[in-house]
Amino acid sequence: MDNELTGLEFACGIPGTLGGAIFMNAGAYGQEIGDKVIEIKYMDENLNIKTITKEESQFSYRKSIFQKNDGIILNAKIKLEKGIKENIKKKMDEYSKIRKAKQPLNMPSAGSVFKREENFIPAKLIDECGLKSYSIGDAQISSLHAGFIVNKGNATAKEITELIKYIQNKIKEKYNLIIEPEIRILGED
Numbered sequence: 164m165d166n167e168l169t170g171l172e173f174a175c176g177i178p179g180t181l182g183g184a185i186f187m188n189a190g191a192y193g194q195e196i197g198d199k200v201i202e203i204k205y206m207d208e209n210l211n212i213k214t215i216t217k218e219e220s221q222f223s224y225r226k227s228i229f230q231k232n233d234g235i236i237l238n239a240k241i242k243l244e245k246g247i248k249e250n251i252k253k254k255m256d257e258y259s260k261i262r263k264a265k266q267p268l269n270m271p272s273a274g275s276v277f278k279r280e281e282n283f284i285p286a287k288l289i290d291e292c293g294l295k296s297y298s299i300g301d302a303q304i305s306s307l308h309a310g311f312i313v314n315k316g317n318a319t320a321k322e323i324t325e326l327i328k329y330i331q332n333k334i335k336e337k338y339n340l341i342i343e344p345e346i347r348i349l350g351e352d
């Protein structure tokens with residue numbers, strides 16, 4: 164906004180770094196960071212510095228090649244357009260307002276837990292199952308947004324993964340649909 168460059172407004176409110184956004188191909192409101200990338204410089208597992216293009220980065224929904232190649236993203240060239248500061252600010256304010264109204268930003272979470280599917284929105288189904296506010300220990304399905312799991316205090320990784328499995332089972336039982344996490348689970352719980 165300060166440099167009057169438009170194209171990244173959708174990212175306003177997505178917490179994280181450029182490296183994390185590229186690794187996860189972070190996106191919102193129909194746009195993704197991968198759309199904006201020209202090239203990426205990274206260090207491979209043999210400590211070689213390489214540059215790859217957007218096409219070589221294999222971006223798809225919440226996916227990039229870095230989830231397969233163990234590379235460390237060092238920097239990225241991003242293509243933006245010249246814009247008008249007031250318009251950029253207006254868009255960013257709109258996106259922030261939507262997020263504040265719809266997401267439990269006052270509580271710790273890892274963001275939206277489940278991948279958006281082509282034919283249905285997992286959060287909507289979770290809500291329809293009456294699961295909003297359901298808890299396992301301190302891990303709770305947000306009362307505001309059924310796609311978020313919030314930490315009420317001292318939630319453990321185990322409580323969160325148990326809650327994810329509980330939700331998946333309920334959705335399978337009621338709709339015979341499989342929903343998959345978009346968050347990455349590291350290590351053992």
Ligand SMILES: Cc1cc2nc3c(=O)[nH]c(=O)nc-3n(C[C@H](O)[C@H](O)[C@H](O)COP(=O)(O)OP(=O)(O)OC[C@H]3O[C@@H](n4cnc5c(N)ncnc54)[C@H](O)[C@@H]3O)c2cc1C
Nearest residue numbers: 178179180182183184186187189190191235236272273274
């Ligand atoms: C409230 C909230 C709202 C969110 N909304 C959205 C949303 O709208 N859209 C969306 O896509 N995501 C959303 N997220 C998820 C998250 O913000 C994004 O995935 C973000 O891009 C993660 O960036 P990070 O820097 O925090 O990465 P981390 O979460 O720290 O890491 C993510 C992965 O990237 C790897 N990584 C990080 N940096 C590098 C690097 N330099 N080189 C190689 N690998 C690296 C890490 O090892 C890890 O595997 C939300 C999260 C929260 C809490």
